[in-house]
Amino acid sequence: MIAFLLALLGVCLLQSAVVPRLAIGGIRPDLFLVLTFGLSLSAGPEVATAAGFLVGLYQDSLSGAPLGLNAFTLSLIGFLVSQTSRQVRTAELTGRLGLLFLAGLVSGLTTLLVLRFFQVPRPWTSTLLWTVLPGTIYTTILGAGFLAMPKPKALRRLGR
Amino acid sequence: MTRLLLRYRRGLILSSTLLLSFVLMTLQVRSQSALADLTKHLLLTSVSPFLRIAAVSKAATVTLWNEYVDLRRVRLDNQRLREETRQLRTQVGELREMALETYRLIGLLELRNRVGSETVSAKVIGKDATNWFRTILIDRGANEGIQRHMTVVTAEGLVGRVVDVTALAARVQLITDPESTVGVLIQRSRVAGIAAGNQEGTVQIKYLPLMADVVIGDRVITSGMGGVFPKGIPLGRVLRSSRPTNGALFQETWVQPLANFSRLEEVLVLKQPPANDLPWGSGERLP
Numbered sequence: 001m002i003a004f005l006l007a008l009l010g011v012c013l014l015q016s017a018v019v020p021r022l023a024i025g026g027i028r029p030d031l032f033l034v035l036t037f038g039l040s041l042s043a044g045p046e047v048a049t050a051a052g053f054l055v056g057l058y059q060d061s062l063s064g065a066p067l068g069l070n071a072f073t074l075s076l077i078g079f080l081v082s083q084t085s086r087q088v089r090t091a092e093l094t095g096r097l098g099l100l101f102l103a104g105l106v107s108g109l110t111t112l113l114v115l116r117f118f119q120v121p122r123p124w125t126s127t128l129l130w131t132v133l134p135g136t137i138y139t140t141i142l143g144a145g146f147l148a149m150p151k152p153k154a155l156r157r158l159g160r
Numbered sequence: 161m162t163r164l165l166l167r168y169r170r171g172l173i174l175s176s177t178l179l180l181s182f183v184l185m186t187l188q189v190r191s192q193s194a195l196a197d198l199t200k201h202l203l204l205t206s207v208s209p210f211l212r213i214a215a216v217s218k219a220a221t222v223t224l225w226n227e228y229v230d231l232r233r234v235r236l237d238n239q240r241l242r243e244e245t246r247q248l249r250t251q252v253g254e255l256r257e258m259a260l261e262t263y264r265l266i267g268l269l270e271l272r273n274r275v276g277s278e279t280v281s282a283k284v285i286g287k288d289a290t291n292w293f294r295t296i297l298i299d300r301g302a303n304e305g306i307q308r309h310m311t312v313v314t315a316e317g318l319v320g321r322v323v324d325v326t327a328l329a330a331r332v333q334l335i336t337d338p339e340s341t342v343g344v345l346i347q348r349s350r351v352a353g354i355a356a357g358n359q360e361g362t363v364q365i366k367y368l369p370l371m372a373d374v375v376i377g378d379r380v381i382t383s384g385m386g387g388v389f390p391k392g393i394p395l396g397r398v399l400r401s402s403r404p405t406n407g408a409l410f411q412e413t414w415v416q417p418l419a420n421f422s423r424l425e426e427v428l429v430l431k432q433p434p435a436n437d438l439p440w441g442s443g444e445r446l447p
Contacts, residue, residue, distance in 0.1 A: 049173050
């Protein structure tokens, strides 16, 4: 639990202080998604959903998003990734990256739908092409580095 | 009962978190509930001290790295020459950094004097954590008297407005945020419109009449309408403008903001709107 909270704090710091410097054309990778994804690969759906919710709440507090937007998306992503990872070959890096790419797309689409539901609509085509897709690709590329790293024992324990 | 809960725990946890997220969003978006604001403030307050520490320790690490750690790699045979070069370069870099900081601070100071009302200068300690919104986090909060809807500027022009405040930090919505709208005037022809941010991070002026007198390069200033932003703050220059021929009633006009949002380091928060229109002069960078 402490390892997860430390990882969450680290991601909060990186995402708001370092990641903006890595922006390409205004698009930044989403480390909160990578954290949720990495945890969900080894954790059960219950833990992954709850962790996604907490991670999302912190992401909401660090952005102009209404509280709950990313909590909703990342809870769903945590649950789906945890469920899917039992059926997809995620032992290999390519399998994990493919799943991370899909998770990024689902996250973007869910955010678009929720924003639309709350009367904050964004144009579909341009948002998908210029925000969701580049963001997902960038997150996947950066996520490759994180996912290839050996996982600390504490996080593995939390996963079990 | 317990067995039933355990059996369906996955579905229960998922639906509970999704429902809770939805309730939080509804509370904030539809009714501006204090509960949602309080939760957000608590979360932000739990992280903002670490953000401040990170900003300070980053500067210290860079100094330590440049002045000590990096030096250990220098080969012995040309250590003296390399050290001399490095020291000179460091000095030049430090002087350049100091000059740039002084230049920015003088700009803010002159701006503060010109504005005449009470202001607070603040450092930018974080940027928005998503690609969906354009906000920044500053290192001044309620302890320094910062409140929601206060105007934030730089020496170049308008930056945005304060949207969230905690004791030690505040969140500023930039004028390029898709949810941001600012009442503006074309300074030369005095035509009024509304400057709105968009998903691409640029600013578009809406509701400019089709035949309004707008020329590329025209300065755009705040109109003071809406009661949030004081009148006369420069916002940007007209980048391009077109008159649609498809029966539309309004021009399509895009503006280049004067403030450079990718390099924001210090900003000024106007605690009170100035009594008169702001004397921004030419609106360009201060000398």
